[in-house]
Amino acid sequence: MKFAIERSTDFYIKEDHPFRLLDARIKMGVSAALLLAILASSQPVMPVVVIVVSIAVLLAAGIPARVIMARFVPPLASVLVLVAVQSVLIGETPLHTLSVAGISVTLKCEGVARGMHIGLRVFGAVSILLLLSFLTSAHDIFRALRWCRVSAMWIEIALLMYRYLFVFLEEASAMAAAQRVRLGYTGVRNSLRSMGDLMGAVIVRSMEQGRITHESMTARGCADGIPIAPLPPMTWIARSGLAGAVAGIGLAYVLIEWGIR
Amino acid sequence: MKPSKSIHRLIVAVIFCTGATPAAAMHISEGILTAPWAGLWFIAAVPFLYWGIREIKKRSAVAPQFKTYIALMGAAVFIISCMPIPVPVAGTCSHPCGTGLAAILVGPAPTAVLASIALTLQALFLAHGGVTTLGANIFSMGVVGAFSGYAVYVVARRVGVNALVAAFLAGLVSDWMTYASTSFILSSALHGEGSLWRMFLTIVVAFVPTQVPLGILEGILSMGAVRFIYTRIPEIIKGGAR
Numbered sequence: 001m002k003f004a005i006e007r008s009t010d011f012y013i014k015e016d017h018p019f020r021l022l023d024a025r026i027k028m029g030v031s032a033a034l035l036l037a038i039l040a041s042s043q044p045v046m047p048v049v050v051i052v053v054s055i056a057v058l059l060a061a062g063i064p065a066r067v068i069m070a071r072f073v074p075p076l077a078s079v080l081v082l083v084a085v086q087s088v089l090i091g092e093t094p095l096h097t098l099s100v101a102g103i104s105v106t107l108k109c110e111g112v113a114r115g116m117h118i119g120l121r122v123f124g125a126v127s128i129l130l131l132l133s134f135l136t137s138a139h140d141i142f143r144a145l146r147w148c149r150v151s152a153m154w155i156e157i158a159l160l161m162y163r164y165l166f167v168f169l170e171e172a173s174a175m176a177a178a179q180r181v182r183l184g185y186t187g188v189r190n191s192l193r194s195m196g197d198l199m200g201a202v203i204v205r206s207m208e209q210g211r212i213t214h215e216s217m218t219a220r221g222c223a224d225g226i227p228i229a230p231l232p233p234m235t236w237i238a239r240s241g242l243a244g245a246v247a248g249i250g251l252a253y254v255l256i257e258w259g260i261r
Numbered sequence: 262m263k264p265s266k267s268i269h270r271l272i273v274a275v276i277f278c279t280g281a282t283p284a285a286a287m288h289i290s291e292g293i294l295t296a297p298w299a300g301l302w303f304i305a306a307v308p309f310l311y312w313g314i315r316e317i318k319k320r321s322a323v324a325p326q327f328k329t330y331i332a333l334m335g336a337a338v339f340i341i342s343c344m345p346i347p348v349p350v351a352g353t354c355s356h357p358c359g360t361g362l363a364a365i366l367v368g369p370a371p372t373a374v375l376a377s378i379a380l381t382l383q384a385l386f387l388a389h390g391g392v393t394t395l396g397a398n399i400f401s402m403g404v405v406g407a408f409s410g411y412a413v414y415v416v417a418r419r420v421g422v423n424a425l426v427a428a429f430l431a432g433l434v435s436d437w438m439t440y441a442s443t444s445f446i447l448s449s450a451l452h453g454e455g456s457l458w459r460m461f462l463t464i465v466v467a468f469v470p471t472q473v474p475l476g477i478l479e480g481i482l483s484m485g486a487v488r489f490i491y492t493r494i495p496e497i498i499k500g501g502a503r
Contacts, residue, residue, distance in 0.1 A: 039296045071388040075290040125292030133385045158378045160332035168340045196485010199341050204493045206337035210330035
């Protein structure tokens with residue numbers, strides 16, 4: 001059994017890389033501005049530029065190309081389905097009639113154009129997320145979210161979840177391997193039974209670990225919760241940099257949307 | 262124009278061709294929803310998150326270990342949602358939602374909070390789902406999935422159904438309802454000038470080859486998990502839904 005995750009994106013970049021050292025609030029602010037610009041774009045230029053620049057920055061930061069491509073696979077499946085749905089259901093102008101096993105289906109111009117635009121928007125937005133997540137550690141993102149006044153309880157649970165995610169993943173993989181060598185996955189009935197047991201075992205294990213973790217936290221004086229180190233106030237340079245970047249994105253959006261027609 | 266069989270067949274064929282990662286269909290990808298729709302689903306999800314956080318705070322005040330317990334339970338459910346399940350009809354692997362099982366164990370409102378965290382982690386660090394579609398994904402998986410699964414479990418237990426059968430129904434219903442609501446969210450945002458109902462029907466039909474067997478499998482696995490937990494920690498199941 002191979003789990004759908006092995007490691008998260010923040011694993012790949014070195015801790016002292018300049019991109020990683022950049023204030024997470026700046027990276028999140030720029031990402032939010034870019035996401036908004038892409039969602040609001042009616043032209044393909046903006047998403048295409050963002051995709052190209054994002055992939056170039058990721059490659060320059062030393063992220064392996066196959067890892068970047070692998071992260072584009074899940075949205076690709078959704079995009080293909082959406083393009084197909086849009087192409088046959090939206091519009092009036094026939095573009096091409098397909099005949100598959102005696103069934104004829106007409107693709108419409110408007111639908112294909114709309115589907116392609118949505119597809120570009122998805123890849124553009126995903127590439128921004130990849131840029132943010134590959135270049136920022138989970139803890140920095142959560143601290144920045146706390147700075148944005150996201151609930152402390154939510155952040156605390158998220159930090160604990162993230163901390164134990166890979167611990168349980170390793171344990172579940174070991175349990176699944178043990179089940180496999182004891183022929184737990186021979187036949188449908190056996191497989192379902194083994195998987196159900198595995199799910200139950202991971203839950204039971206989480207309960208045990210929950211008790212142990214709570215006792216450890218109490219012993220360390222953190223019974224009320226994990227202390228989240230607050231981020232220092234943003235410097236004048238950081239604030240100016242963020243404002244400049246957001247203004248630049250806004251200007252680029254205006255030029256692309258109203259300038260290039 | 263009514264949706265013809267041929268259109269549905271073509272879309273189903275595309276699903277088969279792209280079915281190597283149908284788990285992605287569970288989450289609406291980043292960039293699919295336009296800003297107004299993304300904002301609308303955030304607004305719809307926020308009250309449930311507020312309710313969930315308030316309930317966790319309340320229960321943590323009574324039992325301080327609850328917060329740690331629920332966080333680790335969330336991590337476990339996240340791992341469960343990454344377990345590959347072979348889908349016999351599509352011939353590919355997919356993944357369970359896990360929200361039905363989580364709702365049985367911790368209640369629906371805290372499950373919405375756990376789903377919101379899991380979806381945030383998946384969006385940020387695995388590129389599954391997205392940040393702008395987070396509200397929509399929380400609503401379909403964490404709200405509709407968790408509350409429907411929990412409601413079915415509670416009703417089934419009240420009418421005297423065995424806990425294992427009730428867990429099966431919770432897993433099945435939460436999975437199917439998650440996909441139905443995802444289909445509705447997608448069709449409401451993407452129908453354009455066309456009919457909402459027609460788009461909804463088409464997307465539902467597109468999901469059917471993977472989601473019908475996947476829902477049944479999720480039900481069976483939820484039942485197996487509850488059976489295992491019952492043999493180890495019976496009090497968590499014996500006390501009803503919690």
